């Protein structure tokens with residue numbers, strides 16, 4: 001996949017007044033992107049980030065009346081834990097989405113707990129290629145992203161060289177490249193760049209400086225969340241007032 005660095009064709013910032021509004025707006029934006037895809041192509045594919053921020057947005061999304069049987073769910077990144085573990089990005093999203101009648105076969109989890117992480121990442125890479133057809137067409141209709149306190153996004157951590165991985169759709173990230181976090185699996189920068197719609201959800205006062213760094217020019221290796229600046233589709237920064245510096 002090419003990683004042409006252009007500005008997003010459309011970028012907006014929305015500042016929510018409270019947690020409830022943040023979740024409602026996030027769900028509305030995701031639902032709209034999924035419906036647009038279904039109307040245009042008959043199906044939709046979404047990739048979900050984890051962490052503590054997006055759960056309420058997923059729970060709101062689950063209350064929508066969407067064509068659930070034609071929407072496929074993938075993950076942006078995952079920790080090396082089984083699905084029932086409380087740190088599992090997959091598990092957290094499944095719990096948040098529990099109210100939606102999504103067929104089991106539509107969930108595609110990253111098996112990052114596999115002791116052979118490179119093999120598990122290669123399987124997810126092959127799954128994506130199979131689902132999307134050809135590599136150049138791998139453009140998620142919707143993707144959620146977040147920013148860690150250290151500036152990471154997905155499982156691409158600062159100063160580890162992993163933002164530059166471009167020969168794969170999916171990478172296993174060994175523990176020595178995820179400071180203190182253990183092994184991870186992640187979509188790579190080119191896949192993130194090709195999202196048709198990316199929702200970057202950023203919440204809380206601890207994210208104020210990381211957010212500023214993510215939106216400023218500079219090294220992507222130092223601040224991996226800067227890769228959001230290279231997203232080709234629509235990019236929405238959905239912030240709460242504290243992250244936006246208003247609280």
Ligand SMILES: O=C1O[C@H](COP(=O)(O)O)[C@@H](O)[C@H](O)[C@H]1O
Pocket residue numbers: 048049050051052053054076077078089145146147148149152153154155201
């Ligand atoms: O480790 C992770 O953290 C980021 C940020 O999560 P947040 O809860 O601090 O917003 C997340 O986007 C990523 O998926 C997750 O694995």
